[in-house]
Amino acid sequence: MLNRRLLRIKVMQAFYALRQSELSNRQLAVDTITETFQRDLNSMEEQNLQQLEGYRRLATVLFEEGLKAGKPSEEEDVPRKVLIAANQALVDYRNSLGKERQRVLQALIDDVRTLDNSYIRLLTLLLELAHVAQIDRERQYEDVDARPIAKESGLDSNRIIRALREHKPLEVEQIRRKIEWGEDFQMVRTIYNDILKEDDTYRAYCETAQHTADEDQQLVQHVLRSVLLKQEPAKSYFEEADLSWSENGEIVRSMAIKTLKSVQTADGLKLLALTEDWEEDRFFLETLYKKAIEKDDEYESLLADQLTNWDVERVAQLDKVILKLALAELLNFPNIPVKVTINEYIELAKVYSTPKSGKFVNGILDSLSEKLKTSGQLRKSGRGLLDNK
Numbered sequence: 001m002l003n004r005r006l007l008r009i010k011v012m013q014a015f016y017a018l019r020q021s022e023l024s025n026r027q028l029a030v031d032t033i034t035e036t037f038q039r040d041l042n043s044m045e046e047q048n049l050q051q052l053e054g055y056r057r058l059a060t061v062l063f064e065e066g067l068k069a070g071k072p073s074e075e076e077d078v079p080r081k082v083l084i085a086a087n088q089a090l091v092d093y094r095n096s097l098g099k100e101r102q103r104v105l106q107a108l109i110d111d112v113r114t115l116d117n118s119y120i121r122l123l124t125l126l127l128e129l130a131h132v133a134q135i136d137r138e139r140q141y142e143d144v145d146a147r148p149i150a151k152e153s154g155l156d157s158n159r160i161i162r163a164l165r166e167h168k169p170l171e172v173e174q175i176r177r178k179i180e181w182g183e184d185f186q187m188v189r190t191i192y193n194d195i196l197k198e199d200d201t202y203r204a205y206c207e208t209a210q211h212t213a214d215e216d217q218q219l220v221q222h223v224l225r226s227v228l229l230k231q232e233p234a235k236s237y238f239e240e241a242d243l244s245w246s247e248n249g250e251i252v253r254s255m256a257i258k259t260l261k262s263v264q265t266a267d268g269l270k271l272l273a274l275t276e277d278w279e280e281d282r283f284f285l286e287t288l289y290k291k292a293i294e295k296d297d298e299y300e301s302l303l304a305d306q307l308t309n310w311d312v313e314r315v316a317q318l319d320k321v322i323l324k325l326a327l328a329e330l331l332n333f334p335n336i337p338v339k340v341t342i343n344e345y346i347e348l349a350k351v352y353s354t355p356k357s358g359k360f361v362n363g364i365l366d367s368l369s370e371k372l373k374t375s376g377q378l379r380k381s382g383r384g385l386l387d388n389k
Helices: 004-036 049-069 080-138 159-166 168-176 185-196 200-206 213-228 234-241 245-262 278-294 296-306 317-332 338-352 357-375
Strands: none
Touching: 004 049, 004 080, 004 245, 004 278, 004 317, 004 338, 049 080, 080 159, 080 168, 080 185, 080 213, 080 234, 080 245, 080 278, 159 213, 185 213, 185 234, 200 213, 213 245, 234 245, 278 296, 278 317, 296 317, 296 357, 317 338, 317 357, 338 357
């Protein structure tokens, strides 16, 4: 399975993005009402601007009330045009909301699956870099002022690189995912000329013709860790190719290193699967996301009761997202221990929200979990019964 913290981060980001989209769509609905009651500049008839403004305000109020009630307004003592404008805005908003929720869910799933693409991209970048190294070793230097580099060996002659190059499944995955380096070949040359050729570890490696398998392994891992993942322009390349690279990068690095190490195992080189149980990971992602949306009003009420001395509307939006996701996990995943859930969301609050959010989330969830246990709403089974002390 994928690291659960990574999955929680992904759902948190998706849920927060959805909330921002809802605010935008809500404002769009209000703007549509405003446009409906704007002065008609093409009309030659006299228009009552004060009445139009009154209609706009009333339609906006009816729209907001419809949002809270969850259904269109049925007021009979308001002008028909006002009722139509308010209810049409509500219908359009709810339609866009349904589509947006599905779009964000699909984007969430796709975001997790792009980890595989980044993994294959990183391995094939090693091969492209080795190709440039081979070209450099075969050419004659014309610039006498250029800093020469030994040509006894190079990245291209490295046995780990050769194993990658000869591994058909990697070639198949590269083709299937349409990963090509033609348009970025200049970047690869820059990495080689400006970084790798000036790297002391690589220069020392090139001075010796023969290397042990361990030495080859150490060199390739050094290139991966210290050149491709830490320095420009490769660092920026991966950040632009994967907008979630700050979270995904560590997973991709770990997968790539395990793949390189597999060359020296008895079974030989083997590409890694992103997860051994994608269906279970997907279930966790989808359930957490959908339950947070489906039970949003219920969770809002639970938080409101808990925050009696707080203005719920003034609680940081991301803190509310974190708290609602924590409630969704506490109440819908009986096999996950309470303390595990609380600790995970405290960490998310510390890293992604305000400096005081960790303590705030801790206090709220500790108190809420006890109340939910007492009321019988929070029940755990299996591993979830562990106290994790």
